[in-house]
Amino acid sequence: MAVDEAKKAGASKITEIKLVIGDLSTIIDESVQMYFDIMSEGTMAHGAKLIFRRVPAEFCCKACGLKYNKPKTGYDCPSCGGMGMPTGVGREFYMDSMDVE
């Protein structure tokens, strides 16, 4: 995907790819980089550095309706202690931008 984009832009080499990963996604930075290194072998993206930006998981309290980022421990509402439900924010995984040469 990144290689197609870079070709369109007339680039010869991709140096850096920025990815957005939600905190709730099951993706682990190291495994993406490893997978990427294998996938990009022989392409202009080979050797590119992956930069990850983490998006905090967002929860919505069932009791008071407050939206909040996931606390360090647990999922409870920081305001009333009610049960929080995931809003869907925090499950992202997409390419944000990239640097080319």
Ligand SMILES: [Zn+2]
């Ligand atoms: Zn609450």
